[in-house]
Amino acid sequence: MVLSRSFKDTVKARAARDPAFRAALLGEAVEAFAAGDADSGKALIRDYINATVGFDQLSESCGN
Incomplete structure (x- = not known):
């Protein structure tokens, strides 16, 4: 079964x-x-971050 998403x-x-x-x-x-x-x-933390701010934005907000 192929998932559409x-x-x-x-x-x-x-x-x-x-x-x-x-x-x-x-x-x-x-x-x-x-x-x-x-x-x-x-x-689960990875899923949460990807679903909300994303790692790029999180990194920028941490000054990296």
């Missing part, structure tokens, strides 16, 4: 229109880190 695009579109989804995504990342699952936590 990439997962990244789907997550980004949902995050753009749903603040509760953004909060839940970030909350899941924190819970994963707290549970000792760093790999899942990092993946």
